[in-house]
Amino acid sequence: MDKKFIFTDEELISRFQNGEEQAYIELVNRYRDRLMSFIYRFVNDQVAAEDIVQDTLVKLYTHKDYYRNIAKFSTWIYTIAGNLAKTELRKNKRRKVTNLSDMGSDDWEFEIPAKEDTAEEVHNQFDGEQINKAIQTLPDHFREVIILRDIQELSYEEVSNIVEVPLGTVKSRINRARLQLQEMLKELR
Numbered sequence: 001m002d003k004k005f006i007f008t009d010e011e012l013i014s015r016f017q018n019g020e021e022q023a024y025i026e027l028v029n030r031y032r033d034r035l036m037s038f039i040y041r042f043v044n045d046q047v048a049a050e051d052i053v054q055d056t057l058v059k060l061y062t063h064k065d066y067y068r069n070i071a072k073f074s075t076w077i078y079t080i081a082g083n084l085a086k087t088e089l090r091k092n093k094r095r096k097v098t099n100l101s102d103m104g105s106d107d108w109e110f111e112i113p114a115k116e117d118t119a120e121e122v123h124n125q126f127d128g129e130q131i132n133k134a135i136q137t138l139p140d141h142f143r144e145v146i147i148l149r150d151i152q153e154l155s156y157e158e159v160s161n162i163v164e165v166p167l168g169t170v171k172s173r174i175n176r177a178r179l180q181l182q183e184m185l186k187e188l189r
Contacts, residue, residue, distance in 0.1 A: 009073035017064050024064075028057055029072075034152060041147045042085045043092075044136045052088060052132050056081040074154070075161045082144060082162055089140060134184045142177035149174050 006007075007015065007023070009030065015023035035056055040049035059080050067076050093106045135143055141163075159168045 005087060010069055013067050013073050013125065014069065016049065017067070021095065024061060027060065027077075031074075032075055035077070037149055037153055038152050039085050041132060041135055041151060042082070042144060043088055044132075052081065052084045055084050059084075068133055071161060075158050078148065078152070078154070078158075078162045079164075080167065082148075086140070086144075125170055130188060131181070133182050137184065138180060142173055142180065145170055145173045145180070146177040150178075 007026070010025065012023040012027050016027060024123065032053065035053045039056075040046060041053045043049055043052065051056060056077065060077060063080075067073065138146065144163055145159055148154045148162060149156065154162070156167060156174075157172055160167045163170065163174075169183075
C-alpha cells in the first residue's frame with residue numbers, strides 16, 4: 001500500500017522557495033477556495049473576489065521569498081488577501097459619499113447587551129444568504145474578524161496577526177460583531 005506523505009503549509013512554501021513548482025500548485029489547491037470564501041464575504045462581489053484571489057496567488061508566486069518561517073503560512077497568505085480586499089473596499093468607498101447629516105442614529109456604533117442565543121442557534125434559524133447579507137452590513141473592521149474567526153475558523157491569535165491588532169481588540173471586535181449580527185438576524189424572525 002502506497003502511503004502519500006502530506007506536507008505542512010510551511011514545508012510546502014519552503015519547497016516552493018527552493019524551486020519546486022509542484023509545491024506552489026499544492027498551496028494554490030489548498031487555499032484557493034478558502035481565500036475565495038473569505039474575500040467574497042468581505043467584498044460581497046464575485047468578480048472582485050475572483051480578481052483579489054488571483055492577485056493573492058500571483059503575489060504568492062512572485063513574492064515567495066518574502067515569507068519567513070516565523071509565522072504560520074496561513075497567516076501570511078490571509079494577510080495578503082485581506083490587504084488586497086481592504087484596498088478594493090477603499091476604492092469603492094471613495095466612489096460613495098455619505099454626509100454625516102444624512103446618517104441616522106442607527107449608523108453610529110454602540111454596545112448591544114449580550115443575548116441568550118448562541119451562534120449555532122442563530123445559524124440554524126437562518127439560511128446562509130441571510131447571514132451573508134447581515135455580515136455585509138457590518139463595519140469593515142467587524143466584518144473582517146468575524147469572517148476570519150467564525151467562517152474561516154482561524155484561531156484568535158491568527159486573526160490578530162492577520163489584522164495586525166492586539167488579541168484583546170480582536171476578541172472585542174468579534175464579540176461586538178456577533179452581537180450586532182444577532183440583533184440584525186433577530187429582527188428578521
